[in-house]
Amino acid sequence: MKKEEKNLYDAKAKIFKALGHPTRLWITEKLAQGECCVCNLVEPLAADFSTVSKHLSVLKEAGIVEDEKRGKQVYYSLKVPCLMGFMSCVEDVIENRIREHMDLFSSRKIV
Amino acid sequence: MKKEEKNLYDAKAKIFKALGHPTRLWITEKLAQGECCVCNLVEPLAADFSTVSKHLSVLKEAGIVEDEKRGKQVYYSLKVPCLMGFMSCVEDVIENRIREHMDLFSSRKIV
DNA sequence: TGGCTGTTTGGTTATATTGCCAAATATAAC
DNA sequence: GTTATATTTGGCAATATAACCAAACAGCCA
Incomplete structure (x- = not known):
């Protein structure tokens, strides 16, 4: 694998990796049905607010979701x-x- | 997330996780072009034989590839x-x- | 301003992953 | 049988992830 090729595979793997966690996969499928604010994800996941927020930032960093602040809430949606x-x-x-x-x-x- | 649902997402995430490493993704794409023995993967990856073998076992465990021993060599192929x-x-x-x-x-x- | 709600960030600890080395195993060739 | 080749396994050290708590931040409302 050449250096350039390596970079491409790193980038692609990052996307799979982001999806490679049950919580993040669940969130991704949930967002496929429509945008959702963090607060509405926390309860069904039964996880800490900060945990959900961090998972969302992994998905965002991977380019899978995007966020939009509206008032006090941040709405996430599936980008792809x-x-x-x-x-x-x-x-x-x-x-x-x-x-x-x-x-x-x-x-x-x-x- | 209920317990059953959790199991399903664990299972799905496992597949993404397996693909979430540049080396494994490279291998997967390589195998998409046709079966290949471990020895022919080691050189282009410039990795240790044991490292490649372990990556292959992750892919196999995830149900993505299958292996077949022929003589001294083990041939891997893309299952899906x-x-x-x-x-x-x-x-x-x-x-x-x-x-x-x-x-x-x-x-x-x-x- | 002060307080409240929603969200992110930082810190910590537990756990998992990765990659290499050395050793074990399996099959073929001598 | 012994040797050589192909592969897997076990062990170890370095690094990365995950989850929680506490603290910081941002926007709204009284």
Whole structure:
């Protein structure tokens, strides 16, 4: 990997990494349904305000979401809806994994 | 987030997390072009054999790649090609980010 | 101004990840 | 069997992440 190529992969990986946390993934999907202020994310996540805020800043830093202050509240929204098109593929991966585990389990029974 | 929902997001996040490392992302894209043995990945990555092997096991554990031993070598291949359809979206995110940085830069000049 | 609400930032601690080295394992060749 | 090659595993040190608490900040209202 050359230096330039390395930079590109660093940049791409950063986006995946940002999505690679259950809380951030949840937030991202939530925002796919429409903008939301921090205060409305805190409760369903049952996490500290500061924790949610930090997760949001990771997503923002990655270019996935954007924020807009309105009054006392900050509204976050999904900047790149195309990300969501990927979810069915991710779910396929999970289904495969489950299926394989089941195969493993049933073949054990047979043996 | 309920417990079940949490499990689903953990599972999904695991896949993103696996892709969230430049080396693993590079490997994934490489394997999208066709199967490859570990020995042929080590050189272009300029990393230790054991390092590459560990990255591959993360990808395998996530259900993204699969391996097949043939002789002395282990061949890895991409299990879910649909992942690659996502890359153009990821590149869009990066382009946006670059564009915004440039805007920031040029607006500074004006001010 | 002072206080209240929503949000971010800083600090700390616990935990996870990464990358290298050395050692273990597996398969092929001699 | 011994040796050589390909790969995985275990261990360790450096670094990065995550979550919470407390403190700072920003905007509104009395």
